[in-house]
Amino acid sequence: MANNWKKTARGTALLVLENVFDKAAYTNIALNHVLKSSAMSSKDKALVTELVYGTVARKITLEWYLAHYIADRDKLEPWVYYLLMVSFYQLLYLDKIPAHAVVNDAVAIAKNRGNKQGAEKLVNAVLRRASKEPLPDPSSIKRKNKRLSVLYSVPVWLVKKLSEQYGEDRAIAILASLYVRNKASIRVTHPEKIEEIAAATGAIPSQLSPVGLVKSSGQFAASAYFTDGEITIQDESSQLVAPTLAIKGDEQILDACAAPGGKTVHxxxxxxxxxxxxxxxxxxxxxxxxxxxxxxxxxDKISTQKLDASTVHENFESDSFDKILVDAPCSGIGLIRRKPDIKYNKNNQDFSTLQEIQLQILDSVCQTLRKGGIITYSTCTIFDEENFQVIEKFLETHPNFEQVKLSHPEESIVKNGCIAISPEQYQTDGFFIGQVKRIL
Known part of the structure; x- marks a missing residue:
């Protein structure tokens, strides 16, 4: 392993984690970059993915455990600490990997990575102790918010915020749901083919989207249906946006914040x-x-343009559009299951700033909408400041608009005339959709 530790699954995972924790790289981008150029087997690539996402997702929990074994983490080189984190993740959450294998691999990496003696001895001592003695129990933490923060690896402010908005029981259900594996979900572009594609791919119909198929896991992008444009990767919640615009076929539509284009093409x-x-x-x-x-x-139906959505009114005439979609920049809290680093990169102050941006965009685009036209407003977040409050404040300052009440067969996701989905309800992304209409 002396020269090859970087090519092993655990060594590769360590390098990705250093990029994420030290350079604030996005987990998915850092991981894809490394795996794309790697000659590892698909089994080893799957292990790297598991180790990286698992360690990032459980970061606060793992740090709490490690604090019982390491008096001062600042005295360790960062890579040694991350090596212990990823090893603890394996010991705590991956029951198919024997403890001795975890310890041996970590010690070998430390021995060959370290530029001074001692790293492998520390790693060996900590991991042997952790694998042989009873582990500390986070459920014994007395302060409730701190306990939930450690149990579910989310910052204390996020625990408080979820509890305030949803109540403690539902907040805990949301937090627990973030560790349920993300489903693979697709939208079928020709609804009449949905049964054929379901049979061919082993997927089942979505509970939320009439053109959606889901399965517990799978590489839909490797399918010929994907290459031919008969399916596209899209979360079920996101598939609910385009139908709210009730598009007849001849409209001029603005998609104000369009990338990467899933809703645009829908x-x-x-x-x-x-x-x-x-x-x-x-x-x-x-x-x-x-x-x-x-x-x-x-x-042929889409033109793209580089433009800040808050300046739409300066670049387009009034009455330019029949319908507008504002899939607004948001905190992305609804995506934590898929993008666990989001929870560490936000703070409670972000929400008021984001609301200002969201309202600026709506204020700008609404000036280009024809009378009788509608704006659908959507986000991938689950907090009222970015959702219901944005619709309310927009209507307060724009008397020429009224709310359009949305509906859905699954009544549990309809609230105050809007669609609001939290991650535990259907194991989807958290999502919000509201709509307003220009009446004057």
Whole structure:
């Protein structure tokens, strides 16, 4: 292993974690970058993915355990601490890996990675002790918010916020649901083919989306249906957005915050002579929309433009659009199951700042909407400041608009005329959809 520790699954996972924790890299991007160029077997790549996502997702929990074995983490080189974290993750959560294998692999990495003696001795001592003695019990933590923070590895402020909005029982249900494996979900572009595609892929119909299929895991992107544009990867909750616009086919539509284009191409699938103008701030994100549109054979229905959505009224005439989608920039708290680093990169102050941006965008785009036109507002978050409060404040300052009440066959996701889904209800992303109409 002397020269090859970087090529092993655990060594690779350690390198990715250093990138995530020290350089604030996004977990998914850092992981994909390393796996793409790796010659590892698919089994080892799956282990790297498990170790990286698991360690990031359980970071606060793992730090709490390690505090019982390490008096001062600042005296350790960061990589030694991360090696202990990923090893603890294996000991605590991966029952198929024997404890002695975890210890031996970690010691071998420490021995060959370290540039001074002692790292492997410390790693060996800590992990042997942890694998032989009874582990400390986080459920014994007396302060309730701290206990829940450690048990579910979320910051204390997030525990408090969830409890305040949803009540303690539902907050705990939401937190527990974040550790239920994410389903693989797709949207079928030709609804009449849904049964054929379900049979061919081993998927089952979504409970929420009439054009959605799900399975517990799977590589839909490797399917010929994906290549041919007959399916696209999209969370079930996100699939509910385009239908709310009730697109007839000939409308001029603005997608104000469009990338990566999942909702844009869904809307385009309803168009005949109509057209979508899709905006985003970044060129590389506009390219994702165009790529999506080509694969799904709707590129002729979509034009992309690099533009800040809060300046739409300065760049388009009034009465330019029949319908507008604002899939607003948000905290992304509803995506924690898939993107666990989100919970560590936010703080409680973000929400008021985000609400200001969300209202600025709505204020700008509404000036380009025709009378009788509708705006669908959506987010992938579950907090009222970014959702219900945005709709309420927009209507307070725009008397020429009224709320359009949305509905869904699953009544549990309908609240105050909006669709509001939290992650524990259907094991989807957390999501919100509201709608307003210009009446004057």
């Amino acid at each position: 809307m385009a699938s309803y168009l005949t002579s109509g057209h979508i103008t899709a905006l985003d701030l970044y060129e590389h994100k506009l390219e994702l929309i165009e790529e999506n549109a080509r694969r799904l054979h709707v590129a």
